[in-house]
Amino acid sequence: DTEVTQTPKHLVMGMTNKKSLKCEQHMGHRAMYWYKQKAKKPPELMFVYSYEKLSINESVPSRFSPECPNSSLLNLHLHALQPEDSALYLCASSQELAGSPNTQYFGPGTRLTVL
Amino acid sequence: SQELEQSPQSLIVQEGKNLTINCTSSKTLYGLYWYKQKYGEGLIFLMMLQKGGEEKSHEKITAKLDEKKQQSSLHITASQPSHAGIYLCGAYTGNQFYFGTGTSLTVIP
Numbered sequence: 525d526t527e528v529t530q531t532p533k534h535l536v537m538g539m540t541n542k543k544s545l546k547c548e549q550h551m552g553h554r555a556m557y558w559y560k561q562k563a564k565k566p567p568e569l570m571f572v573y574s575y576e577k578l579s580i581n582e583s584v585p586s587r588f589s590p591e592c593p594n595s596s597l598l599n600l601h602l603h604a605l606q607p608e609d610s611a612l613y614l615c616a617s618s619q620e621l622a623g624s625p626n627t628q629y630f631g632p633g634t635r636l637t638v639l
Numbered sequence: 640s641q642e643l644e645q646s647p648q649s650l651i652v653q654e655g656k657n658l659t660i661n662c663t664s665s666k667t668l669y670g671l672y673w674y675k676q677k678y679g680e681g682l683i684f685l686m687m688l689q690k691g692g693e694e695k696s697h698e699k700i701t702a703k704l705d706e707k708k709q710q711s712s713l714h715i716t717a718s719q720p721s722h723a724g725i726y727l728c729g730a731y732t733g734n735q736f737y738f739g740t741g742t743s744l745t746v747i748p
């Protein structure tokens with residue numbers, strides 16, 4: 525089983541709202557990732573967690589706040605977003621952060637619209 | 640950072656035709672991953688190549704990594720509408736993963 529689940533599938537929020545995106549995997553993977561994808565562009569890495577600790581933060585604005593409560597769950601808390609933050613947010617997981625091969629398995633994504 | 644250039648940027652083919660997508664790296668590749676994405680959906684892992692000269696196949700899709708490990712090609716034989724989507728190559732530089740520029744494939748029935 526290589527399934528990564530994400531909820532919600534779609535989210536519409538105002539600029540003053542607070543919302544969270546959720547990602548879950550039960551493959552025993554110890555690395556989890558958040559990506560942002562704008563239309564017609566490849567995904568861009570936002571955050572990486574390894575063994576529940578933040579390993580990589582790609583200079584993402586503080587209005588995005590990641591959280592890894594346990595090895596199976598990854599959240600992305602959203603607050604005071606801007607319309608330009610509207611995008612597809614993808615979660616992925618892999619066995620480890622380092623080592624080869626290190627295939628990332630992706631969830632279906634959350635389509636976020638900020639009004 | 641790793642730079643992965645894909646060509647062509649987009650491709651429109653008639654059903655049944657063969658096609659090739661290329662992924663060229665500015666650096667030596669130590670692992671090259673191919674993914675497929677339907678519009679607005681998640682990425683589906685296709686295959687991973689590690690060794691120079693390696694070739695892998697899955698159903699009608701074949702991927703190769705050249706001997707110098709700086710270019711990979713993805714070949715689809717007898718394309719079908721189900722092959723339509725965006726194909727992305729990707730590779731690690733250290734612990735960070737970078738995607739190629741993407742190739743959009745349309746298959747006309």
